[in-house]
Amino acid sequence: MKFRWGNIFLLVLGLVLTVSLLASAQLPGGIPREETLIVDQLTGRVGMPNNFNLWAGWRNQDRGIQQLLLEPLWTVDYATGEIISGLAADLPIYNDDFTQMTVKLREGTYWSDGVPVTADDVIFTVDIHIQTPGLLYHGPMAEYVEKVAKTDDYTVVFDLKIPNSRFHTHFLDRWGCLRIMPKHIFENVEDQLTFEYNPPVGNGPYILNDYDPAGFWTLWERREDWERTPTGILYGEPKPKYVLFQWFESEEGKILSQLRHEIDMAQHTPEGLRAVLDKSDTARGWRRDWPWVVNIDPCITGIMFNNMVPPYDNKEVRWALTLAIDIVEYMAIAFDLMAPVSNLHLPPVPAYTEAFFIPMQDWLKEFELDLGKGETFKPYDPDVPNRIVEAAKLRNYPIPEDPALIQELFGFGWWKYAPDIAEKLLIKNGFSKDNDGKWHLPDGSLWKISLLSDPSPTHHHFKNANAAVDQWRKFGIEASTAPTEAFNTLVLNGEFEVSTQWPAAEPWGAGVDLSRTFDPWHSRLLTPIGEPVSLGPGGAARWSNPALDEIIEKLEKTDPFAAVEETVELGIEALKILIEEMPTIPTYGYCGAVAWDEQYWTNWPGAENPYSQPYQHWPNLKYLLPFLEKK
Amino acid sequence: MKFFRDYFIPRIIQYVLVIFCGITAVFFIPRLTGQDPVLEIISQIQAQGASLDASAVNSLMKTLKELYGLEGSLLEQYIITWKRVFTLDFGPSFFQFPTPVSDLLRTYLPWTIGLFVTSTLLSWIIGNMMGGIAGYFSHKKWSKILDAVIMVVRPFPHYIFGILVLILFAYVWQLFPAGGMMLGRKTILNWNFILTILRYSFLPALTLVLLGGAVWFQQMKLLVQNVKREDFVQYAHIGGVKEKYIIFGYVLQNAMLPQITQLALALGQVFSGVLIVEMVFSYPGVGLLLYRGVTRGDYNLVMGITVLSILTITTAVLILDLVYPLFDPRIRHK
Numbered sequence: 024m025k026f027r028w029g030n031i032f033l034l035v036l037g038l039v040l041t042v043s044l045l046a047s048a049q050l051p052g053g054i055p056r057e058e059t060l061i062v063d064q065l066t067g068r069v070g071m072p073n074n075f076n077l078w079a080g081w082r083n084q085d086r087g088i089q090q091l092l093l094e095p096l097w098t099v100d101y102a103t104g105e106i107i108s109g110l111a112a113d114l115p116i117y118n119d120d121f122t123q124m125t126v127k128l129r130e131g132t133y134w135s136d137g138v139p140v141t142a143d144d145v146i147f148t149v150d151i152h153i154q155t156p157g158l159l160y161h162g163p164m165a166e167y168v169e170k171v172a173k174t175d176d177y178t179v180v181f182d183l184k185i186p187n188s189r190f191h192t193h194f195l196d197r198w199g200c201l202r203i204m205p206k207h208i209f210e211n212v213e214d215q216l217t218f219e220y221n222p223p224v225g226n227g228p229y230i231l232n233d234y235d236p237a238g239f240w241t242l243w244e245r246r247e248d249w250e251r252t253p254t255g256i257l258y259g260e261p262k263p264k265y266v267l268f269q270w271f272e273s274e275e276g277k278i279l280s281q282l283r284h285e286i287d288m289a290q291h292t293p294e295g296l297r298a299v300l301d302k303s304d305t306a307r308g309w310r311r312d313w314p315w316v317v318n319i320d321p322c323i324t325g326i327m328f329n330n331m332v333p334p335y336d337n338k339e340v341r342w343a344l345t346l347a348i349d350i351v352e353y354m355a356i357a358f359d360l361m362a363p364v365s366n367l368h369l370p371p372v373p374a375y376t377e378a379f380f381i382p383m384q385d386w387l388k389e390f391e392l393d394l395g396k397g398e399t400f401k402p403y404d405p406d407v408p409n410r411i412v413e414a415a416k417l418r419n420y421p422i423p424e425d426p427a428l429i430q431e432l433f434g435f436g437w438w439k440y441a442p443d444i445a446e447k448l449l450i451k452n453g454f455s456k457d458n459d460g461k462w463h464l465p466d467g468s469l470w471k472i473s474l475l476s477d478p479s480p481t482h483h484h485f486k487n488a489n490a491a492v493d494q495w496r497k498f499g500i501e502a503s504t505a506p507t508e509a510f511n512t513l514v515l516n517g518e519f520e521v522s523t524q525w526p527a528a529e530p531w532g533a534g535v536d537l538s539r540t541f542d543p544w545h546s547r548l549l550t551p552i553g554e555p556v557s558l559g560p561g562g563a564a565r566w567s568n569p570a571l572d573e574i575i576e577k578l579e580k581t582d583p584f585a586a587v588e589e590t591v592e593l594g595i596e597a598l599k600i601l602i603e604e605m606p607t608i609p610t611y612g613y614c615g616a617v618a619w620d621e622q623y624w625t626n627w628p629g630a631e632n633p634y635s636q637p638y639q640h641w642p643n644l645k646y647l648l649p650f651l652e653k654k
Numbered sequence: 655m656k657f658f659r660d661y662f663i664p665r666i667i668q669y670v671l672v673i674f675c676g677i678t679a680v681f682f683i684p685r686l687t688g689q690d691p692v693l694e695i696i697s698q699i700q701a702q703g704a705s706l707d708a709s710a711v712n713s714l715m716k717t718l719k720e721l722y723g724l725e726g727s728l729l730e731q732y733i734i735t736w737k738r739v740f741t742l743d744f745g746p747s748f749f750q751f752p753t754p755v756s757d758l759l760r761t762y763l764p765w766t767i768g769l770f771v772t773s774t775l776l777s778w779i780i781g782n783m784m785g786g787i788a789g790y791f792s793h794k795k796w797s798k799i800l801d802a803v804i805m806v807v808r809p810f811p812h813y814i815f816g817i818l819v820l821i822l823f824a825y826v827w828q829l830f831p832a833g834g835m836m837l838g839r840k841t842i843l844n845w846n847f848i849l850t851i852l853r854y855s856f857l858p859a860l861t862l863v864l865l866g867g868a869v870w871f872q873q874m875k876l877l878v879q880n881v882k883r884e885d886f887v888q889y890a891h892i893g894g895v896k897e898k899y900i901i902f903g904y905v906l907q908n909a910m911l912p913q914i915t916q917l918a919l920a921l922g923q924v925f926s927g928v929l930i931v932e933m934v935f936s937y938p939g940v941g942l943l944l945y946r947g948v949t950r951g952d953y954n955l956v957m958g959i960t961v962l963s964i965l966t967i968t969t970a971v972l973i974l975d976l977v978y979p980l981f982d983p984r985i986r987h988k
Binding site for chain 2: 560
């Protein structure tokens with residue numbers, strides 16, 4: 024046969040078409056697409072795909088382990104501000120001096136292999152953690168638990184060594200907690216740390232079906248007896264028969280997959296979200312209109328000072344830097360005006376607006392800074408949301424007229440843009456400005472700020488850094504961003520001056536207890552520079568205050584469920600101290616760019632009907648699934 | 655004997671020295687980045703809002719430091735590293751603890767080798783063949799058009815070209831998948847599995863072959879254009895040697911020598927060469943593994959991959975040096 028290039032070309036073309044058309048199975052093992060919910064996995068490719076033992080270390084628990092396989096005693100839902108009792112029948116009961124906690128378990132729940140979930144599982148879990156250093160929750164269990172016992176098969180009593188009104192929070196799931204182990208599996212295990220727990224036995228509504236040995240995906244299948252799990256008992260049948268968690272290395276691949284209806288629930292970058300909404304007829308964001316993003320995340324972003332390093336150990340310097348920020352411009356640079364601002368060390372989410380933001384408005388309006396020589400200044404500006412609205416109109420975004428909605432979208436207010444006041448505060452503290460408008464430190468040297476940040480441009484740390492540097496440069500400070508892969512290590516070790524680490528630890532997201540936010544600032548946790556702090560968010564600011572210490576200690580002796588008013592009052596007092604001292608600058612609430620595809624599934628928990636928290640990676644996904652509707 | 659003294663032994667000494675310096679550098683460089691693997695893990699857990707209180711975190715820090723073998727002086731760790739190199743046991747990956755680095759390499763390396771070696775060989779063969787012919791007939795119109803097309807393709811960064819390919823073949827014409835979901839599955843030797851692999855590997859391979867092939871094409875074209883002007887080629891023409899023989903026997907064979915060296919070096923890049931393409935197409939390879947290791951301060955993982963990389967490249971260069979006299983009589987006679 025005579026050699027012809029044309030023949031070769033046709034052969035290659037034929038092979039390509041065969042490959043592309045014949046191998047059409049998209050899902051593992053021929054799983055039907057219309058029965059499957061496909062969600063994006065947040066924390067990356069699973070490093071140990073064959074290991075499900077999340078009690079022993081980091082196991083990418085958002086691959087479905089925490090969402091579908093396991094149910095905790097309690098879960099936080101920040102969308103509703105409630106605590107959901109899962110394996111527990113109700114909230115915990117403490118005795119008067121918080122040395123004893125009683126937990127009533129829900130009856131009628133079973134492990135996926137048919138064994139009932141009972142008090143014995145809880146007791147075993149706690150005991151094995153006390154005995155086994157290396158298990159993640161060994162520390163608190165060994166430190167606090169004197170004895171754990173049952174009074175009947177569904178009632179567990181914890182005797183505590185040290186009074187602790189927050190002991191239950193170790194079992195309260197908000198993206199992690201001590202989950203109950205199946206005693207009948209783990210009691211036969213020789214080494215709890217190396218045991219792979221594969222295939223895993225769970226008490227949640229799904230069991231493992233298959234997984235990718237390279238860690239790109241994990242497939243779960245609804246249990247036949249889903250009604251014998253807390254999810255089934257509380258909310259009914261989870262609608263998808265299968266749930267597939269998939270990791271995409273590139274944002275582009277994820278976007279294209281969602282446009283092809285190959286992923287139902289994904290978290291993108293803000294730019295990626297826009298691309299999906301722009302090109303897809305079936306995709307939607309948390310809001311159907313601009314600004315689309317989830318703005319009820321219980322996390323606050325902002326700027327962190329290292330309070331052990333001069334001049335940031337001076338609260339007037341910290342306040343000067345705060346007043347040198349025009350928050351409207353800042354928001355335009357950082358997040359295209361799409362997030363709610365917050366001047367409290369809390370995100371303005373439903374759980375906290377009623378309890379803290381609204382009650383504190385009057386105090387904030389009257390709050391004054393002492394500028395010296397009898398001069399004072401009221402820094403609060405409740406008009407900021409309206410100024411953001413005006414800026415958004417200039418960008419032709421559709422803006423609602425309803426003041427309540429404006430508040431929901433853009434927050435309650437922030438600090439005034441007052442460079443003149445900032446200047447007074449700095450001059451009062453020995454700073455000087457040269458003829459070029461550049462600021463100098465009290466020792467005469469040029470004031471330079473190298474703002475340490477996470478290197479990913481999509482991260483809120485990076486976005487905050489860009490905006491802050493822009494504002495401070497305008498004010499006359501030689502500021503620059505310093506993005507580095509070593510961000511986490513440097514921040515925890517205190518090897519920075521100013522950074523964009525989380526300015527405060529995320530609160531629980533439900534109830535009125537803010538202890539989780541305040542605890543990292545207790546003086547007992549302070550460490551010298553060079554030694555890591557244990558609680559990075561908030562705590563890496565290396566700041567403490569005796570009055571706040573007292574409040575934290577009072578909170579430890581206050582029942583967050585029985586003494587709600589007292590808990591709120593203590594929370595407000597602590598927030599006031601944080602404002603006066605400004606150890607970190609909170610700027611805006613974290614926003615997640617979630618896109619849902621309505622090609623196969625509808626009734627997502629969007630802003631118009633926020634029946635559940637909206638993320639696929641939170642443990643509450645299981646409580647969302649019964650509400651989905653097949654299209 | 656003279657060959658051994660002047661040629662073989664110096665190259666063996668050079669080989670050992672390069673490995674020693676490379677591994678020493680790989681030991682120290684990650685430790686100079688300021689990243690602490692324990693703190694990176696803690697931050698990862700805290701960043702997701704996980705509920706670990708201070709005592710749990712402190713206990714975890716202590717445990718992880720012990721488990722990772724990060725206690726002891728730098729010198730002690732350096733000595734342990736050499737022990738690991740000699741046994742090719744690089745210990746556990748920190749970030750994927752307690753999975754041994756060797757297990758991770760066993761999982762991911764075959765995928766990278768499959769994609770990278772295939773696409774490198776294909777791009778080398780196609781690029782050199784086309785470049786050689788285009789270089790010999792450089793005065794022809796088709797050669798000039800081909801050269802112009804290659805000039806456009808070649809400067810594309812892998813990332814941009816990969817996305818372009820992805821948009822065209824996975825979105826505009828939905829012929830191929832957008833991600834690497836089915837890849838990485840347990841190997842089952844059946845027709846469907848092979849088709850699946852081909853289907854998911856096609857676009858990353860296409861990206862690598864086109865961009866790699868363009869480089870080989872341009873190099874070969876320039877080499878051939880130079881060689882065909884050499885006296886011995888002119889002499890062959892005058893002597894009436896058939897053109898087909900001149901092309902393959904005189905011109906291409908001489909122009910191929912540096913390309914063979916380049917091929918050996920290119921194959922040595924298997925550990926990091928396709929990182930960007932792996933990212934764009936979510937391909938389960940070792941490049942991504944290395945990237946994650948670097949960004950998370952996973953010293954053992956970085957050490958495992960780079961040591962293999964150093965050994966592969968230096969060994970490839972050594973073998974090439976030793977066998978080069980077989981290809982090139984000028985060196986043999988020197």
